[in-house]
Amino acid sequence: MEMRAFVNKRQYRQVTLNNDLKVLLVSDPELSRCGAALRVEVGSANEPKDTPGLAHFLEHMLFFGSHKYPSSNLFFDFVGKHSGSTNAFTEDHSTTYYFEISEN
Secondary structure (H helix, E strand, O other), rough: OOOOOOOOEEEEEEEEOOOOOOOEEEOOOOOOOEEEEEOOOHHHHOOOOOOOOOOHHHHOOOOOOOOOOOOHHHHHHHHHHHOOOEEEEEEOOEEEEEEEEEEE
């Protein structure tokens, strides 16, 4: 059995945004797609007892627009135009949103 050494060509950089959100940037020159993920430390275990399903509901509501960004389709239009996909999932103690797009 031939053993191969693992060579990590990825570059990593951690930054903190003005709102104190910590971000880990990863660049891999061998990939032709780009993506991002965001995990927030709130999930279904944080729901009020009289409102089951609220965390999952809010997971979906995030993309329906706001006062500052009133169009609910801007994000999905951008991802679609770049041959991408998006999804999210809610767990007991966190909610994760992610997407990927073509680099072109």
